[in-house]
Amino acid sequence: MNVNHSNPSTTLVLRLPMWRSRVVLFFMFMGFCALLGRAFWIQGPGNDFYAEKGKRVNRVITLPSVRGKILDRNGEILATSLEAKTIIAYPEIIPDDLPATKIAAFAKLLKMNESELKKKLTDKKNQLYLRRQVEPDVAAKIKELAIPGIAITSEYRRYYPEGESMAHIVGFTDIQDKGIDGMEASNDEFLSGKDGQKNVVIDRLGRVVDDLGGFQPPRNGKDLQLSVDSKIQSISFEAVKKAVIDHRAKAGAAIVLDSYTGEVLAMANYPSYNPNQRSNLTGEQLRNRVLTDTFEPGSTMKPLTISLSMEKGLIKPTTQFQIGHLQIGKKVITDTHAYSVLSVSQIIQKSSNIGTSRIALQMEPEDMWTMFQSVGFGQAPKIGFLGAVAGTVRPYEKWGKLDQATMSFGYGISTSLFQLARAYTIFARDGELVPISMLKVDKPPAGTRVLSPKTAIEMRDMLELVTQEGGTALKAQVAGYRVGGKTGTAHKSMGKGGYASNKYYGFFVGVAPISNPRIVVAVVIDEPTAGSHYGGDVAAPVFSAISGSALRNLGVAPDAALKELVQSVDTSLTQKVVLKR
Amino acid sequence: MNRSVVILILALMASSLMLVYSQQRSRMLYAEKNRLEIKQARLNQEWSRLEYEQRELSKSSRIVDIATKQLHMKDPKQDKTIYVKEKANER
Numbered sequence: 001m002n003v004n005h006s007n008p009s010t011t012l013v014l015r016l017p018m019w020r021s022r023v024v025l026f027f028m029f030m031g032f033c034a035l036l037g038r039a040f041w042i043q044g045p046g047n048d049f050y051a052e053k054g055k056r057v058n059r060v061i062t063l064p065s066v067r068g069k070i071l072d073r074n075g076e077i078l079a080t081s082l083e084a085k086t087i088i089a090y091p092e093i094i095p096d097d098l099p100a101t102k103i104a105a106f107a108k109l110l111k112m113n114e115s116e117l118k119k120k121l122t123d124k125k126n127q128l129y130l131r132r133q134v135e136p137d138v139a140a141k142i143k144e145l146a147i148p149g150i151a152i153t154s155e156y157r158r159y160y161p162e163g164e165s166m167a168h169i170v171g172f173t174d175i176q177d178k179g180i181d182g183m184e185a186s187n188d189e190f191l192s193g194k195d196g197q198k199n200v201v202i203d204r205l206g207r208v209v210d211d212l213g214g215f216q217p218p219r220n221g222k223d224l225q226l227s228v229d230s231k232i233q234s235i236s237f238e239a240v241k242k243a244v245i246d247h248r249a250k251a252g253a254a255i256v257l258d259s260y261t262g263e264v265l266a267m268a269n270y271p272s273y274n275p276n277q278r279s280n281l282t283g284e285q286l287r288n289r290v291l292t293d294t295f296e297p298g299s300t301m302k303p304l305t306i307s308l309s310m311e312k313g314l315i316k317p318t319t320q321f322q323i324g325h326l327q328i329g330k331k332v333i334t335d336t337h338a339y340s341v342l343s344v345s346q347i348i349q350k351s352s353n354i355g356t357s358r359i360a361l362q363m364e365p366e367d368m369w370t371m372f373q374s375v376g377f378g379q380a381p382k383i384g385f386l387g388a389v390a391g392t393v394r395p396y397e398k399w400g401k402l403d404q405a406t407m408s409f410g411y412g413i414s415t416s417l418f419q420l421a422r423a424y425t426i427f428a429r430d431g432e433l434v435p436i437s438m439l440k441v442d443k444p445p446a447g448t449r450v451l452s453p454k455t456a457i458e459m460r461d462m463l464e465l466v467t468q469e470g471g472t473a474l475k476a477q478v479a480g481y482r483v484g485g486k487t488g489t490a491h492k493s494m495g496k497g498g499y500a501s502n503k504y505y506g507f508f509v510g511v512a513p514i515s516n517p518r519i520v521v522a523v524v525i526d527e528p529t530a531g532s533h534y535g536g537d538v539a540a541p542v543f544s545a546i547s548g549s550a551l552r553n554l555g556v557a558p559d560a561a562l563k564e565l566v567q568s569v570d571t572s573l574t575q576k577v578v579l580k581r
Numbered sequence: 582m583n584r585s586v587v588i589l590i591l592a593l594m595a596s597s598l599m600l601v602y603s604q605q606r607s608r609m610l611y612a613e614k615n616r617l618e619i620k621q622a623r624l625n626q627e628w629s630r631l632e633y634e635q636r637e638l639s640k641s642s643r644i645v646d647i648a649t650k651q652l653h654m655k656d657p658k659q660d661k662t663i664y665v666k667e668k669a670n671e672r
């Protein structure tokens with residue numbers, strides 16, 4: 001070894017030159033500068049890369065809200081939202097060499113044409129919806145196919161268990177869950193919810209691990225309870241349907257009102273449609289005839305005219321009228337049969353146009369006009385239903401003598417079936433007109449007095465005569481209950497061209513039970529062609545079928561003396577069966 | 582002086598480790614909560630589906646159909662029905 005050979009002085013070895021530490025310091029400084037520069041770069045212009053990375057772990061999750069249910073008066077479901085899947089394709093991810101068997105299976109599950117599907121999948125555009133509102137079990141099978149680039153997301157689809165019988169009341173929603181028709185449309189805001197969202201961090205496995213705030217809870221829609229009784233509705237629908245088919249009519253409609261509470265218990269229309277499968281719908285099917293169709297009410301108007309005259313003290317049920325021949329100007333008023341003398345009761349019972357005209361002509365047009373207005377004719381009903389029409393009542397200043405006469409028996413004036421049924425609540429509620437509701441009512445609302453109780457009760461007895469021997473509507477009878485009502489048979493108006501000679505509306509509007517009325521039922525059959533076209537033959541049997549079942553369902557005790565039907569029973573001895581869900 | 586610095590350093594290290602642990606735990610719990618929320622939503626959906634199915638099976642038009650067509654049942658005639666009235670004062 002020769003250590004000291006080159007550097008003999010050890011002190012010189014220990015003394016390091018100054019420049020070395022300077023160099024180290026300089027490099028350290030440069031190092032910090034580089035770090036600082038890098039930090040600036042990352043924060044500023046070079047940020048995009050990291051922002052992109054960050055997006056993979058930061059997600060905005062939508063928290064879906066559910067639309068409220070629609071329930072009937074007993075809490076039965078009329079409309080509900082169930083989960084449905086949407087199938088989305090991302091064609092740029094889908095491999096080109098997808099096996100044909102897989103495409104075939106996929107097309108079958110989507111209910112699509114195979115070649116059409118293939119074209120869609122190879123079309124390199126952005127994402128596209130292959131099918132919406134797919135049943136969850138079908139979606140599960142699609143998932144099993146494990147095709148890359150096919151995603152499945154959830155949304156809601158509306159279901160209507162009652163189908164066609166309830167279609168016009170409940171209505172339906174569009175694919176965006178927005179109400180389009182019926183109560184779905186008129187209560188859309190109440191029913192619809194609001195989606196929430198939150199910002200989260202997800203880990204490598206896609207699990208949500210942290211909340212970044214900005215949480216907005218989803219707000220579900222509220223449930224809407226209608227006044228409709230689905231049992232009575234179903235009965236009404238079947239009865240109307242049967243009548244339309246039996247009489248080969250164009251259409252039919254019926255409405256059932258609870259005269260205590262003013263609630264609509266049923267509103268049936270035929271033809272109808274299945275709200276769960278709405279393709280190729282026609283306007284005929286969609287129309288809610290009870291609310292949106294107006295017609296001349298014909299003879300169903302007579303009780304209103306005559307009760308006004310009774311209220312004014314001009315006549316009594318027993319007042320006798322010479323019927324004979326009635327000509328106003330050039331026009332002759334006619335009856336189906338010729339009568340010489342009829343009492344007021346008989347004028348109602350036999351539905352005499354001449355008799356009613358004679359009664360009407362004793363009154364001032366203004367009084368009749370006021371009466372029609374006060375029972376709601378000529379005004380659109382305020383029941384929160386889109387498309388409810390007002391009908392027409394011409395101003396009384398323009399009535400001639402002939403107008404006054406024809407209006408007294410329901411020509412030259414138009415109403416909807418709904419308005420007609422509501423007007424008859426004055427007879428059912430001892431003279432009071434009740435506000436009508438499509439939603440369930442907690443307690444009976446206050447009515448508006450139109451007639452005195454005495455007049456209303458006298459008119460009810462006269463209406464009962466219509467359904468008895470000598471009346472026009474024997475077929476309206478209901479076993480066990482006293483019922484009353486008025487028939488109507490109106491020629492269909494063809495606008496300016498006058499009236500169609502062989503096209504009719506057959507009506508019946510009735511009240512039951514007579515001793516203590518609970519329901520008002522109105523029925524219209526549009527253009528019956530097979531057999532008789534009279535309201536007493538086509539509409540009265542529908543009234544009978546609906547009233548009988550409705551009264552039984554409502555638990556109304558019979559008031560007709562068939563035999564000793566009602567027994568008093570000591571309830572403590574009878575076993576009570578309580579059904580609970 | 583020297584001793585307290587050591588204690589403080591140890592405390593700092595312990596606290597840092599605890600922070601890591603609690604952060605991890607919070608993430609796990611959050612993930613669990615999220616999972617349960619999804620499950621709740623799924624069960625709610627299932628409930629709605631079953632409710633709908635029950636309604637679909639128990640709607641009156643279906644019952645009437647089965648009763649009349651399959652079981653040949655009829656509405657009782659009014660004159661064969663006895664109405665039972667509860668005594669008002671015994672309720």
